[in-house]
Amino acid sequence: MPLSVAIVGSGPSGFYAAEALLKGGDVAIDLIERLPTPFGLVRGGVAPDHQSTKQVVRAFERTARDKAVAYFGHVEIGRDLSMDELCGLYDAVVLAVGAPADRPLGIPGEELPGVVGSAAFVGWYNGHPDFARVDPPLSTERAVVIGNGNVALDVARVLVKTPQEMAASDIAEEAEAAISAAPLREVVLLGRRGPVEARFTLKELREMGTLAAAAVALDPAQLPAAAPAGLPERKRRLAERNLEILRGLAAAAAARPKRVRFEFYARPVAVLGARRVEGLRWERTELRDGRVVGTGQLHDLPCGLIVPAIGYRSKRIPGVPFDAGRGRLRNRDGRIAEGLYCVGWCKRGPSGVIGSNKQDGDLAAETIRRELGPRVAGGGGKPGRPGLQRLLSARGVRWVDYPAWQAIDAAERAAAAEGAPRRKFVSIDDMLALLDQASPHGS
Template sequence: MRHFAIVGSGPAGFYTAEALAKAFGERARIDIIDRYPVPYGLIRFGVAPDHQSLKAVSKRYDKVAETEGVRFVGNVAVGSDVLVDELIQLYDAVVLATGAPNDRKLGIPGEDLPGVVGSAAFVGWYNGHPDFADLDPPLDGTHVAVVGNGNVALDCARILAKTAHEFEGSDIVGHALAALEKAATRTITILGRRGPHQIAMTPKELGELGHLEAASPVVDAADFPPLEADESLEPGHRKSIAILREFAATPPGSTKPKRMVFDFFAKPLWIEGDGKAETIIVERTELDPDGRAVGTGETYAVPASLVISAIGYSTPPMPGVPYDERHGHFLNDHGQIADRLYCVGWARRGPTGTIGTNRPDGYEVAEQIAAAMPVGSGAGKPGGAGLDSLLAERVIQSTSFDDWRTIEKAEEAQARPSSPREKFVHADDWMKVLGRTR
């Protein structure tokens, strides 16, 4: 028998479990460990609540969790409740699939002012993440600035722009929906250091903006290079640019009450305000021959009582695990950190790619593990039984996949009309459903 521990129950973790189960068959015993009592990681806490089709991938993960030999172990924080070194003693291999949940800093003066939040915090707030459920972002101002030119920036902007009616069918949490209904937001400025050709926004997410009930996208046609420059772009990226060009060609004068302004070639310099964010000062940029954004010296102010930074994420360091400070993920060689210690997903390569990108990543690492552990080699690790003993000694109550099903039914039972669920947003509430304390 081979025993494996996967730390993290998001896409990377489940794809790796799936791959290990296929590689080792009946010889595999796999524990998927998560610090929260509930599974799915990014799917539950990161994917936009109005993108239910993307969240449906969790059904595939359900099949993995229900595979014989696979076990979900929730409510266990690796790095504090249990150390990585202890897991290595208990299992034949340990795979870190912890994602990249920490916001990268803007690195500019004023970013510590009240009213400046990272996208992980803001997304976590409207998705019911327990670390951010009490964020209470200031929504009483008319202007919001979102810094970043990727899909997360679009998600934040779109959520701010939508009406309550447009959230029907979503699982946005109740406290966020109530706050957004009362929000005074009228202008959402999306700031990007470079131009339209350098965005990391996909056609689906951009296309949604053209169908919002109460908001119009605003793009300056002067920001684009000549039309023939689009021909050198990859097909998907070319489609994104075509959508932006359509927005730019739309005549002004929309009667919709909100505007979503794409401000390209804009580099944030500092944020200022009287005890809270009120204005973000930006510098106009241009591209040098290598495609880098360089300042022109021209500066201007963008009003914003809420500034959301969506410029990327990093993996938090973990005791005893080599870490790449510059790139914000674990030091690794094609997924291997050390003997019998591996990483996958964003913890391996940084926050790039789509949910599906994690599948080949997990399979590659599973192949490495299988190659290092041929049939008949080694044995004797205690695996899950050893972990259970350790948790019992430390009086840590883990949760199972059956426990998650109980929590899931409770969330579905309290859903508002047209919503698939109303999430519990504090870990204590999850445990109360199970009749336990955390």
């Protein structure tokens, strides 16, 4: 009998695990996703103006259409069935649930209205149903984005791009309207460390010099003449190339209505304001033996919106060991317990690019087949898909299968403005209502 595997989460790490398992043959894979829509961060996290990056879903679509794979959207572990029930139904369960929670800043005032974590902010402009009602306070001339990585660059870029520049994106309609109407004049990118330590990739950093209505501002004195010789060769080369781009951005001063200002060696100390964000207090820093050390020089920066983009954490799953210090599921090389595994950010933390998850999928597939293959081949397999369908039907749980997702996808594409790839549904109820119109009985 085939090896039955449930993969919880249908983002890149889940699809890479499914692809790796399919290569071994004789397997039945069920992708279980709490949203009706698949593809995880490719849909809800990749910047809406980076459509080329989203083309990876074509490979995922081939996996989803494989006869050995079934999709169960709109099914949530902890709401519709428990982890114990799921593990009782499948030979193996692979958790691919990502790291959807923002890391806290850990400074006074971060609870004030006007501090919007990057997970929520990016989810809002990407039309993620969890964040459709975020409504960030954009009636301000200055926003501060805290972080020296690509997510920080994405947020800053989307905030200052013109509607014409975003016309070929799949930004949520409500978000685009709010950003376009905002009186923003400056976005400050604030990072504790320097440009050598920043985690920008070349493509994203170069884009900052191509903005139609925004110039880049940064202090050339913060750019070292060269990356430290002691860095590993690969990191040193990347740092040198980033420094070269930053020098070019610093030299290309232009008169434009908006600007993005890079402020390196700046540590947030406190969010200022009584009832809402009115500013950010930050401290000048320096590096000593690789450590960030405050100099005692404090500065107050008036602003109405602060977006921390300093990393993400996984959420606890009842019954699954959790490493609170690292904000991820407790595991050893992706193995949590016999029959229970994890891949992607919930395994190793939020690092790497989309393709970085492939190695996790390969390792999980190899471990599952080594540990469970002989037992299942001997006739000890669990109910798998038929068991899940019986349980969900008995509880009146409505799931969205892959053809139903394709109907949602088709409707979004049909509703797109000229030049845009789609107009996203931002409400689960609206997605289900569409399916009701097409098929009153649903799944």
